[in-house]
Amino acid sequence: MIDLRIVRSDPEAVRASQLARGEDPSLVDRLLTADAQRRAAVASADELRAEQKSFGxxxxRASPEERPALLARGKELAGLVKQAEAREVSAEQELRGAHLAVPNVIEGAPPGGEQDFVVLEEIGTPPTFDFTPRDHLELGELLGAIDMERGAKVSGARFYFLRGVGAQLQFALLNLAMQTAIGNGFVPMVPPVLVKPESMEGTGFLGAHADEIYRLEADDLYLVGTSEVPLAAYHSGEIIDLAGGPARYVGWSSCFRREAGSYGKDTRGIIRVHQFDKVEMFSYCRPEDAEAEHLRLREFEQQMLAAIEVPYRVIDVAAGDLGSSAARKYDCEAWVPSQQAYRELTSTSNCTTFQARRLGVRYRGEDGKPQTAATLNGTLATTRWLVAILENHQQADGSVRVPEALRPGLGGREVLEPIR
RNA sequence: GGAAGCGUGCCAGAGCGGCCGAAUGGGACACACUGCUAAUGUGUUGUGCUCGUCAAGGGCACCGAGGGUUCAAAUCCCUCCGCUUCCGCCA
Structure with a gap:
């Protein structure tokens, strides 16, 4: 939820943000109207409650004899208060609806849609092969590392087994990510992957992406699509201490996505799957520190990408392609030889105070007063990274060179060899 | 899964249907006193909404959450959530 004070004091800025996102600027006026109406409803209900209270x-104090005479007026007041409170509730609902309809105000994101990203950096050079490169699935099968067929047999399409060096490679990668984060002061976390509706809702994932999410109806729980959800909800309703700088967490979890509406897209291999593992960074900080923290998270992501030695580029995601919570988002996209294209490996979002406001995460400012915190998140490694590692480091015989940083996690192996 | 109990402010812990935003103790903070520390004294010690110049200062709400009864509820009733204990079952 955006800050209503900004809507009141500078509605034009919010309208401009809406336009940059390609969304309806008139939602801002609906919000302003709803805000004014709610305040009027609160004022009249407060007034009636005050009267009822003093009359009560x-x-x-009245004597038993005079009391019955007063009860009639008391009943009348009780009825009026009840009506006023009903108006208050409906005004609040209208406001909430209008409030939730407005996404975060962008901060520096380029205007436009999905294609309007700006490339900030290109690191490394796409490899050239003097043989026909294999795609990651072919390599994965040669190495005995990825088994899609049995994944489908056991669980259906878009499920897979990582086995042998595939499983080890993922452990090596995710462990390296955890170590990198821990070394930079992040608190390691293994969060729950099933969460209550309010946690899902509070983090803003039940809006436009509701059909992306697995729901366990019998228990009214949701499977998270990223550990951002439990990590963001971790401090919900709390006043946290940010005096010593940002509170940083790094979560390792499985992530679950229904991939509804992506039929036929990336059906081969492990690029787009229903379940994968991810190491995710999450920061709570003061709003004035958020932009710097965002760049720091990006830096940590780039350190990881450097460690796996693949070419990649950094893009500044366009306003229209941001999630509703994000004010700005940077993606790192690795080169995928079999597709001759860059594919997203990391994504870091600055949600400013938008997400924390809904979750009720605050900190104490200089004056000791509670203020809404800012939240940020960023990817440090995922199962998808295996695609880039396998394809970029493949050799003519189907073997794959192991980037140095991952060797300790693979028992020192320098090359993964085909198993037959 | 069954049974019982509990859920109050930073913590501990009272609380009769109206005089409770809430006793008391501890902690923390400020000031005073003290050569320093300690001790002592006095004061402060929540959050949200709202009116007001995001002032001074008002008003309303909040005692796990949500409903209900009542002129009036922390206090009575219902539902849910969480915690504890016991029984059963089982990785």
Whole structure:
């Protein structure tokens, strides 16, 4: 939820943000109207409650004989208060609806849609092969590392087994990510992957992406699509201490996505799957520190990408392609030889105070007063990274060179060899 | 899964249907006193919404959450959530 004070004091800025996102600027006016109406409803209900309260006291002080005469007026007041409160509730609902309809105000994101990203950096050079490169699935099968067929047999399409060096490679990668984060002061976390509706809702994932999410109806729980959800909800409703700088967490979890509406897209291999593992960074900080923290998260992502030695580029995602919570988002996309294209490996979003406001995460400012915190998140490694590692480091015989940083996690192996 | 109990402010812990935003103790903070520390004294010690110049200062709400009864509820009733204990079952 955006800050209503900004809507009141500078509605034009919010309208401009809406336009940059390609969304309806008139939602801002609906919000302003709803805000004014709610305040009027609160004022009149407060007034009636005050009257009822003081009248109630006189009833309490009255003698038993005069009390019955007063009860009629008391009943009347109770009825009026009830009506006023009903108006208050409906005004609040209208406001909430209008409030939730407005996404975060962008901060520096380029205007436009999905294609309007700006490339900030290109690191490394796409490899050239003097043989026909294999795609990651072919390599994975040669190495005995990825088994899609049995994944489908056991669980259906878009499921897979990582086995042998595939499983080990993922452990090596995710462990390296955890170590990198821990070394930079992040608190390691293994969060729950099933969460309550309010946690899902609070983090903003039940809006436009509701059909992306697995729901366990019998228990009214949701499977998270990223550990951002439990990590963001971790401090919900709390006033946290940010005096010593940002509170940083790094979560390792499985992530679950229904991939509804992506039929036929990336059906081969492990690029787009229903379940994968991810190491995710999450920061809570003061709003004034958020932009710098965002760049720091990006830096950590780039350190990881450097460690796996693949070419990649950094893009500044366009306003229209941001999630509703994000004010700005940077993606790192690795080169995938079999597709001759860059594919997203990391994504870091600055949600400013948008997400924390809904979750009720605050900190104490200089004056000791509670203020809404800012939240940020960023990817440090995922199962998809295996695609880039396998394809970029493949050799003519189907073997794959192991980037140095991952060797310790693979028992020192320098090359993964085909198993037959 | 069954049974019982509990859920109050930073913590501990009272609380009769009206005089409770809430006793008391501890902690923390400020000031005073003290050569320093300690001790002592006095004061402060929540959050949200709202009116007001995001002032001074008002008003309303909040005692796990949500409903209900009542002129009036922390206090009575219902539902849910969480915690504890016991029984059963089982990785």
């Amino acid at each position: 006291r006189t009833v309490g």
